[in-house]
């Protein structure tokens with residue numbers, strides 16, 4: 001299997017590049033952000049709980065997202081692999097993902113870390129908020145999401161660097177230019 005983690009600050013283009021990876025490599029896409037938003041839309045108990053955190057720009061508690069992941073990951077021989085988008089976001093989640101894959105004799109092949117300047121991130125998210133009306137794309141919430149990223153999520157880079165799995169990708173430029181950089185990394189993988 002080819003298992004990829006796509007990693008980066010809010011607005012770094014994880015969702016955008018994941019879609020291109022799915023199209024080219026036929027991977028199964030797991031976006032915890034999309035799943036949580038669907039739960040909110042459907043007004044489920046889980047959605048109501050998650051919204052309390054997401055609307056403030058905070059992370060949803062680890063146990064909630066780890067449970068979601070366990071439900072979604074299915075090890076099937078005909079699956080090409082997975083793209084984990086927006087998961088893991090904490091060290092705890094990273095360890096849970098490794099344990100789950102290990103139990104299936106699988107592993108993460110590469111972690112693509114999209115590197116984008118903070119001013120560009122803020123601009124992209126404000127623009128997305130105006131278009132999509134996403135509740136968490138407001139100026140105050142964006143600020144706290146960036147702080148949460150730097151404090152809770154960025155330390156995961158060291159975790160994956162120690163495993164020799166981290167690939168830093170310049171996430172500035174056009175969507176196509178960034179995807180070309182990603183393809184170069186993925187096409188070199190042995191899987």
Ligand code: B4P
Nearest residue numbers: 010011012013014015016032033054059060086124128175
């Ligand atoms: P996510 O849904 O993961 O969203 P994101 O980090 O804000 O955005 P992403 O990086 O996917 O950006 P996109 O491609 O859309 O998370 C939302 C929230 O859910 C979190 O804050 C958290 O509360 C909760 N959550 C999710 N997973 C969790 C977990 N594991 N644990 C706990 N909580 C969790 O790109 C952004 C915008 O930029 C788009 O409008 C796009 O069109 C534009 N764009 C993309 N690439 C561009 C480029 N190259 N140039 C110009 N614009 C570009």
